[in-house]
């Protein structure tokens with residue numbers, strides 16, 4: 001069975017909010033939209049976003065690390081938000097595991113948002129229905145888009161490739177490989193929701209150094225291939241007077 | 242959580258409606274067993290049942306204000322297999338329908354015994370309908386409370402005490418209203434309903450106190466470290482990612498000072514339990530018809546504070562993601 005999900009690399013996320021804005025742009029104008037704002041240019045603005053990037057500081061100054069933390073619906077495998085919905089508007093798709101809201105059925109009771117421990121759902125005050133990340137279900141199957149663009153808008157926008165999209169049930173997918181090889185983890189597994197999205201932790205960077213970088217092959221002033229100093233042979237001091 | 246007035250009214254009003262109906266039916270059963278003088282059915286049971294219906298309808302109306310799309314509310318009956326909210330949405334109208342039938346039966350006096358059980362217990366239509374409605378009333382208490390008690394990570398609610406409290410507080414306020422109602426009508430059941438109202442108020446005082454103590458000692462097993470999955474002792478949120486408001490900053494927190502929240506608790510402890518019991522006891526000695534009505538009014542105001550506190554007390558884990566703006 002397929003379970004589409006995002007794997008988010010906290011090691012490379014720079015907190016630029018490109019995914020936030022591209023998500024808002026795509027989804028407010030697309031199938032899942034609109035994502036209305038209230039008083040966007042006034043005091044106390046408010047609005048619906050499917051994706052937020054938060055920033056945390058870990059450690060005590062001066063030994064701190066800044067962690068940027070993108071946060072959206074995790075498309076849980078056992079989503080607590082789904083069974084509580086009285087109308088069946090919230091559902092998890094059999095075929096790819098995406099958790100969606102049917103806006104035509106939702107009565108706006110907000111019970112699902114209470115049942116999500118991650119605060120991933122946002123109520124649309126204008127349409128009076130519950131909204132949330134759709135994993136860009138209207139992009140990823142769109143045959144009009146070139147194959148390499150059939151990915152969520154946030155993944156396309158990320159300048160550091162911190163977001164990997166794929167099937168976490170397919171052991172050979174890039175997403176599964178990243179989880180396996182780079183210590184991918186789920187958020188708060190103790191709630192038993194089994195989130196599908198994973199996060200890759202901060203880790204020591206790998207550095208790739210090839211032989212010619214070691215000898216500075218392209219540097220005309222390089223010294224590495226000079227003969228070491230030989231005690232027996234003449235030096236400049238010996239011949240100068 | 243943010244206490245919404247629609248839900249406060251819904252849960253308290255239908256609680257009174259359920260309690261009041263159960264009080265009436267208890268009265269009927271008692272008089273059947275000749276423990277109480279029989280009441281004239283039209284005035285007492287029909288009118289009392291009608292008032293219970295008014296409370297239930299008031300609660301139902303309040304609940305519509307909670308919905309974004311009340312016109313689609315009928316869809317909420319579909320997921321009764323998994324959702325307690327759906328179950329409540331089914332049981333409430335069923336209960337209202339049964340109470341309505343009960344009112345009709347008493348109003349038109351269709352109370353001739355249909356058959357007699359072991360030559361002693363004459364069973365009439367109102368008894369059968371009343372019995373079914375009583376079951377519905379308890380199922381409704383269960384469904385309403387389970388909406389909250391089934392949310393596993395809202396630890397303040399995730400306890401059988403939630404169900405117990407909803408039930409006994411509903412019974413207490415319903416019997417309290419029955420006492421006030423009979424005092425108003427000049428029916429001499431005031432002492433009977435008053436006594437039961439005091440008993441239920443005292444039981445609910447114990448169970449509500451138990452839940453307060455339980456919640457005071459709760460240890461929450463979530464913190465920023467588990468929220469973002471970074472294992473470190475010192476984590477601070479620098480920014481929640483936006484500077485304005487959002488659903489997440491409004492829906493899950495009461496935005497009141499700890500002083501306000503604590504005052505609400507003290508207020509409801511006094512208004513729900515202390516004052517009404519004192520007033521009923523006083524009315525017993527003074528033979529006053531006025532005091533039971535005051536007792537009910539005070540208890541209802543207290544119940545609204547109690548429900549407010551019930552919601553405000555629950556700490557939703559999502560709040561840790563929304564603590565800093567910069």
Ligand code: SF4
Nearest residue numbers: 073074076079081116
């Ligand atoms: S993250 Fe929340 S909204 Fe998304 S599937 Fe899980 S429980 Fe549901």
Ligand code: SF4
Nearest residue numbers: 085106107109110112
């Ligand atoms: S707000 Fe909509 S999706 Fe959420 S539980 Fe209510 S009806 Fe279901």
